[in-house]
Amino acid sequence: GATGEETSKEVERVLKPFLQRKITTVKNIAMEGVKISRVYPKSLRIFGGMQGAISFIEKSEPYTDAKITLATSDDEKFEAKVGEISQNDFIPRLWAGRRVDYLLGQIQKNGERKEWVDEIISLSKKFTFITPYTAFLAAPRAVLRPRVIQPSDPKLIIDAPGAVRVVAELPWGEQIVAKKNAKTGFWEARFLVPQNVKDGEYQCNLIITDKNGAQWQQKQKFVIDTKPPEIKADIKPKKIHPGEVAILKVYAPQDTRTILAKTPDGKTIELHYDSKLAASTAKWSIPDIPAGKYKIRFVATDFAGNQTETESEIEIVK
Known part of the structure; x- marks a missing residue:
């Protein structure tokens, strides 16, 4: 067999040409006369001379001679014509696969949402590929609610259609x-959080049994949160x-x-998040009340049910 030195030289011979190539990152993609969205991957990094694929959704069908432009992190631009749509009929399936990968990543990070799961199942059925949600379509699935809980109200609510028995195995045994x-x-499922368990994300194992006696196991994440949100009014x-x-x-923080x-x-006004201001806002029409200084009390509640309050002063003049 080959010696370690010979193997090392062979690996270097094969990989070195690739590693010495310039890395290009595509930072923007645009199409002439057409608005595009849901671009996957969000950022494409490729070595010079190698191929890469970006997929996206078009709001309307482009002309065959329309130009598509890629801009890179090095301020380079590359242009090409769209071509006949029939010649690119593999693209919808490519995009669907990338979209499913994105949704699975969101679920891994933020927990399951019904609309995400439904879209994954719909795309996988349409384009016939396997996902964690379609490999066993007969299995009763569960959704954990709430994902964020408070030790003072330790209850898991599990949405598991078709199940006849559900057992929750908690991370502390x-x-x-x-x-x-x-x-x-x-x-x-009600439980007590041990005193030594700190705030953070945990994973429980759900054992789901259907009416035929078949069992499935599913892992779900939840967050223990004892700290009220810190707000500034x-x-x-x-x-x-x-x-x-x-x-x-x-x-306020994102978990509010x-x-x-x-x-x-005497009114209670709900504030709503404004992405442009990166804050929650509301309007208050000043009533005809005596002039003077007044305090408005703000109450914030997070997803675990923790609450915090603060006040801000306003002066009404006449």
């Missing part, structure tokens, strides 16, 4: 037989007249579920 709620149709303008409109603004403002006239 406890095993619980879930009970089905006749009103909601969901399975519920602001009101603009600080001085205002009755009949005018004040802008209420709250900066709701933010409510309690105004001096």
Whole structure:
């Protein structure tokens, strides 16, 4: 057989030409007269002289002589004509595969959502490829709700259609037989969080049994969260007249579920997230109340049910 030195030289001979090639990153893709979306992969890195594939959705069908332009991280541009659509009939399946990979990544990071699972199943059936959700289509699947829980309210709610028995194995060794709620149709498992368990993401194993006695195991992630969200509130303008409109603004972390403002006239206003401002906002029409300084109380609740409050002052002048 070959010696270690001979093997090393052979590996170097094969790989060195590739490693010495320039790496190019595609940072933008555009098509003449057509809006595109859902581009996969988000960033394509390839060695010079090698091929790569980017797939995306077009809002309308382009002309065959329309130009498609790629821009790289080195400020280089490459152009080509679209060509006949019939010559590229493999692309929809390529895009579907990339879309499924993206959705599976989102589920791995954020937990299952029904719309993501439904789309994965729909695409895999249409283009006939296997995914974790279609390899065993007969298996009863489960969705864990809520994904974020509070130790003071330790209950897992499990949506497992078709199941006759659900057992939850928790990461600290406890095993619980879930009970089905006749009103909601969901399975519920109550438990106690040990004192030594810290905040963070954990994984439980669900053992699901169907009416025929078949069993499946499925892992689901959940988050233990005991810390209330830290928020910062602001009101603009600080001085205002009755009949005018004040802008209420709250900066809060991503795991904040709701933010409510309690105004001096007894109203409760819900704030909604504004991506442009990177904050949750609402408008308050100033009522005809006596002039003076008032405090507005803001209450924020996260997905685990933790709450925090803060106040901000506004002065009404006449």
